[in-house]
Amino acid sequence: xxxxxxxxxxxxxxxxxxxxxxxxxxxxxxxxxxxxxxxxxxxxxxxxxxxxxxxxxxxxxxxxxxxxxxxxxxxxxxxxxxxxxxxxxxxxxxxxxxxxxxxxxxxxxxxxxxxxxxxxxxxxxxxxxxxxxxxxxxxxxxxxxxxxxxxxxxxxxxxxxxxxxxxxxxxxxxxxxxxxxxxxxxxxxxxxxxxxxxxxxxxxxxxxxxxxxxxxxxxxxxxxxxxxxxxxxxxxxxxxxxxxxxxxxxxxxxxxxxxxxxxxxxxxxxxxxxxxxxxxxxxxxxxxxxxxxxxxxxxxxxxxxxxxxxxxxxxxxxxxxxxxxxxxxxxxxxxxxxxxxxxxxxxxxxxxxxxxxxxxxx
Numbered sequence: 001x002x003x004x005x006x007x008x009x010x011x012x013x014x015x016x017x018x019x020x021x022x023x024x025x026x027x028x029x030x031x032x033x034x035x036x037x038x039x040x041x042x043x044x045x046x047x048x049x050x051x052x053x054x055x056x057x058x059x060x061x062x063x064x065x066x067x068x069x070x071x072x073x074x075x076x077x078x079x080x081x082x083x084x085x086x087x088x089x090x091x092x093x094x095x096x097x098x099x100x101x102x103x104x105x106x107x108x109x110x111x112x113x114x115x116x117x118x119x120x121x122x123x124x125x126x127x128x129x130x131x132x133x134x135x136x137x138x139x140x141x142x143x144x145x146x147x148x149x150x151x152x153x154x155x156x157x158x159x160x161x162x163x164x165x166x167x168x169x170x171x172x173x174x175x176x177x178x179x180x181x182x183x184x185x186x187x188x189x190x191x192x193x194x195x196x197x198x199x200x201x202x203x204x205x206x207x208x209x210x211x212x213x214x215x216x217x218x219x220x221x222x223x224x225x226x227x228x229x230x231x232x233x234x235x236x237x238x239x240x241x242x243x244x245x246x247x248x249x250x251x252x253x254x255x256x257x258x259x260x261x262x263x264x265x266x267x268x269x270x271x272x273x274x275x276x277x278x279x280x281x282x283x284x285x286x287x288x289x290x291x292x293x294x295x296x297x298x299x300x301x302x303x304x305x306x307x308x309x310x311x312x313x314x315x316x317x318x319x320x321x322x323x324x325x326x327x328x329x330x331x332x333x334x335x336x337x338x339x340x341x342x343x344x345x346x347x348x349x350x351x352x353x354x355x356x357x358x359x360x361x362x
Contacts, residue, residue: 007045011038015337016169022333022356030357032340036349039361043344050106053289057193058102060286061138061153063255067215068148068197068208069140075102076137078152079111080305081130083120091129092305093118094137102136107153110134135196146211147204149298154194163324166338170331194292198301202265202278205295209280212293215255256293257285265297277304333357 015032022030065073077097083089095114102110111134119126138151166172197212199205261282279296296304328335336354343350349361 005045005049007041008049011042011045012165012169015340019169019333019337026356028356031360032358033360033362035362039344039349046345047106053193054107055103056287056289057153057195057291058136060291061136061151061195064195064197064212065138065151068144068146068151068212069138070142070144070146072141074139074141075099076139077101077110077114077134078137079114079131079134081115081132084122084127084130090132090306097136107134107136110136146208147200148208149198149200149301151198152196154196154292163338163341165341166334169337170327170334172327193289194294196279196294196296196301198296198298200298202297205265205280205297209261209282209295212256212295213254213258213282216253255286259283259285259290276300 018030018032022028075097076094078095079093081091083091093114097110105113111131114134115129115131118129120129121127136153138153140148140150197208199208259282261280263280265278265280278300279294282293282295284291284293324334324338328338332354336357339352340359343352343359351361352359
C-alpha cells in the first residue's frame with residue numbers, strides 16, 4: 001500500500017493514534033467517529049492503491065512475457081474452488097480476457113465476477129460457488145524457443161484487506177518474531193505480489209532464471225512506464241519497444257534487482273512441501289516494489305493446481321487464521337480494529353461497540 005496517499009495516511013494515522021490512547025490508558029473508552037463521506041474516500045483511495053500495485057504487477061508480467069514468450073500471447077483469468085458438497089470436489093474455470101479488463105479492476109474482483117456467472121445445484125437450490133484462488137495466465141500463441149511454457153501473475157483470492165491493514169497497525173511481523181508461541185506462524189504473515197514462470201523442465205528453470213537475472217534494460221525508456229497508461233505500455237511491450245538492451249548499451253542496467261533466491265528444486269526431500277511443490281523462488285525489486293518470481297517445472301505446476309482447492313490450501317488458511325485468533329486472545333484491541341476494518345472494506349456501514357471501544361458512523 002502506498003502510505004503516502006493523503007487520505008490513507010490520515011485514516012491510518014487516526015486509527016494508530018486512537019490505538020495508542022487506549023494502550024496508554026486501558027480503562028479509557030475509545031470512540032472512533034467516521035463520517036460516511038470520509039469512509040467513501042478511504043475506500044476509493046485503497047481501491048486506487050490496490051489497482052496501482054496490481055498495475056505494476058501486470059506491467060512487469062507483460063514485459064517478461066514479451067521477452068520470454070517470443071511475441072504475442074493471450075490472457076486467461078483462472079478461478080479455482082471446491083463445489084459446496086460433502087467431498088469438496090474441486091473445480092477450475094478458465095476464461096479468456098483482454099488487457100482492458102485486466103487493467104480496469106482488481107484481481108480479486110476479476111475472480112469474483114467470473115464466479116458470479118455460475119451456480120451449483122445442491123439439493124433443491126442453486127447456490128453460489130466459493131473462490132479458493134485465482135490468477136492470470138499469460139499463454140504463448142506457439143511453442144517458445146526459451147523453454148518457457150507460460151507465465152502467471154499470482155492473486156490470493158482469500159486475502160482479506162482488513163487483516164492486512166490491521167496487521168500493519170499492530171506491527172504483527174514484529175509481534176510474531178518476538179513471541180515464542182506465535183513464531184511458528186511467521187511465514188504466514190508476509191505477503192508480496194507474485195509471478196510464476198512455468199518452464200518445460202527443471203533444467204529450463206535454471207537456464208531461464210539465469211537469463212532473467214541477466215536481463216538489462218534502457219533506464220530512460222523504463223522511466224517512461226510510470227507516466228503512461230498501462231494499456232499503452234502493454235501495446236509497446238508487445239511491439240518490443242521495452243525489450244532488454246544489450247549489455248554494452250551505454251544506458252543499460254539490470255532490469256530486476258535480485259535480493260534473494262532459494263532453490264526448492266535440488267533441496268533434500270525432507271524440506272519439500274507435503275504437496276510436492278518445487279521451484280526456484282526469488283525476491284526481486286522493480287520500480288520500488290518487491291515481487292516474488294517462481295521458476296517452476298510444468299509438471300509441478302499442474303501438480304500445484306490440483307492442490308489449490310484441496311486440503312493443503314485450506315490448511316494454510318486455517319493456520320493463518322489461527323495465528324490471528326491467537327492474537328485476538330492476547331490483544332483484544334486487535335480484534336476490535338480487525339472488525340472495524342472488515343466493516344469498512346465490506347461496505348457495511350454499521351456502528352458497533354466493544355467493551356472499551358466503539359465505532360460511530362456519522
